Amino acid sequence: MTNVPVEGIKIPDIAHPEPQNNWRKYFSFSTDHKVIGIQYLVTSFVFFLIGGLLSMVIRAELITPPADLIDRTLYNSMFTMHGTIMIFLWIFPSLVGLANYLVPLMIGARDMAFPRLNAAAFWMVPVFGILLMTSYFLPSGTAQAGWWSYPPVSTQNPTDSVITGEFIWILAVAISGVSSIMGAVNFVTTIVRMRAPGMTYFRMPAYVWTVLSAQLIQLAALPALTAGAIMLLFDAAAGTAFFNPEKGGNPVLFQHFFWFYSHPAVYVMVLPIFGVFSEIFPVYSRKPLFGYKVVAVSSLLISGVSVLVWVHHMYASGTPGWMRMLFMASTMLVAVPTGIKVFAWVATIWKGKLRLDTPMLFCLGALLMFVFAGVTGVMLASVPIDIHVNNTYFVVGHFHYIVFGTITMGMFAALYHWFPKMTGRMYFEGLGKVHFILAFIGTNLCFLPMHLAGLHGMVRRVSSYDPEFAFSNVLASLGGFLLGMSTIPFILNMVGSWAQGKPAPDNPWRAIGLEWLVSSPPPVENFEALPIVVSGPYGYGKSDPLVENAAALKEG
């Protein structure tokens, strides 16, 4: 590499859009994994706001027992789009964005294995996001069959349209699937083949283990949904009868396809957040992650078990008794590797020197809510309880404790923790704490009463309900609006801090990890010289250096 002084040299007009260092790079087809990571995060957050607005409408409708605010058809479209947007356009892309930013830095690589594939996978997200939004302008309206799109509901076409909202929905989910598979190929290849010298598997941060486990699930299970979606599309548009019992098909078959992917997909969503916990707890407790190797391997165990549990969503779908028993047992098994992780996190915090900054607060809150969701999860795995609360708000409450209480809260923790690294600025701690308090109270106020209503039999996906559930629903709606408000300090904080925050040092949290050894934000291609890793990832309380060549990593 030649060192030509840059002063006085006019930069030639070259076909090399990469290194422009301004806001425009975030709107370009950049192949830098850090730019792509932030593109993912910001895009998905925009969709998070849209999905959140839809949920505000849902909560406003449900604040009174009769269906008085919006039309029932529109209500169906509301919860369908809310679920679809939150899962396919918020959780998935935001987690992929975080992993995009962090994985190459954490394993000591200069970029992902396939940078252009990476960029292509990202640009599909706004494409299918906008595609999905266009279904609002169709005569049929949007898809209304819920996020799981079970036939025969999803193959109905009451308005007799050529292109239905459901058709657009399947198309959008299919593009999302292509994007996810491209991402999975990229992540698995990157983690397996591009680790820095000395970065053995058992020196990888636990976060990287969780991303690897999650992306292996994507590779193995997502094709099932693709196959199911293709057959559903043929049923809806080409006159086939895969899921039509009148012509020899089987509607339950779709449920198998759907849940064979969509249950493991829950672990795709939650595993990286487990990784975030494993990164953040040691930093803010000043202690090594307890049982690192076991925690790392337990992620893979979760991946393995995850593809053997899907029928627990189908206890009430005419599933024979022996099969229910089998899947009840396998589902409860998930609690073992997950329990290992929870114990490890608690043991990590135990007697640590806790520093209650915003990321730590979000992690503690998320862990608390995750334990609660885990308890209701094991309850739901049990056949008799599940038959009783099947399709009620108990289920809705349970999974929102996971998708909001755990995943979204954990995502906020990660955003605060790595914000200084990503932007080179510190965020405002006070606003962060306000955000946490509002979000924590809002989440519990919104989703805890749902369990009660569900246990008493309030059915989900219906816009009116019996007045006996009114109290729970008023509480839930108030909590929901509080949650909506809680994003305001977050947005103010992110935008304000990025523009005017205090400049961040390389390692504001005194954390251990390769990403903290380079400047904030890291330069294009991350490392001047590839790091030579000489010790494990959580050396808190020890004085072993992480790399042999710390001084050579940074330029200049």
Next chain:
Amino acid sequence: MTDATAPTGAAIAPQVTTEVQANDHAHPDLRVWGLLTFLVSESLMFGGFFAAYLMVRGAASQWPPEGTEVELLLPAINTVILVSSSFVIHLGDVAIKKNDIGGLRKWYAVTALMGAVFLVGQAYEYATLGYGLSSNIFANCFYLMTGFHGLHVFIGLLLILGVLWRSRRAGHYSDHKHTGVEMAEIYWHFVDIIWIVLFALLYILTQFS
């Protein structure tokens, strides 16, 4: 990926800023790895179709239902053509490892021809079967599975033609630089293996019910 970015960097090297230079670190070529991971995923999608087929078949009283029997002779010939093309394409790979561009071009051209014959044969089969996609549940499965496989054959054919097109330029492929050739070959083997399973499920196992 590397071969596309490298010349740009080399051509502008004297005048670039430090940031542009930072882009010139060698990037490892992991395309074969990526393709293999992708094919694992692809095969699981076909696995999904196979599973659906077997479940529908298990529930049917007669399989295939009356009026939607399958042809056997033409698909058997097609199978022989596709399976042997997998050996032919390997000869091309052997040739390029000996730096024999002519051999590569010859064997890849033969493979492309065999792939095209397979597709034409399949189109002829579709046209003469006498039933269509939506006739009954067997026809649904038959056309979905063979059609999807045919799409993969078509993509494999395009990859082979792409190799042929690029091999016009002397030095594009050589004994130490032929990842693209290998990727097309791997994909072609994949298409072949899927077909063998499909042939067993749709044509052979339907003869004994």
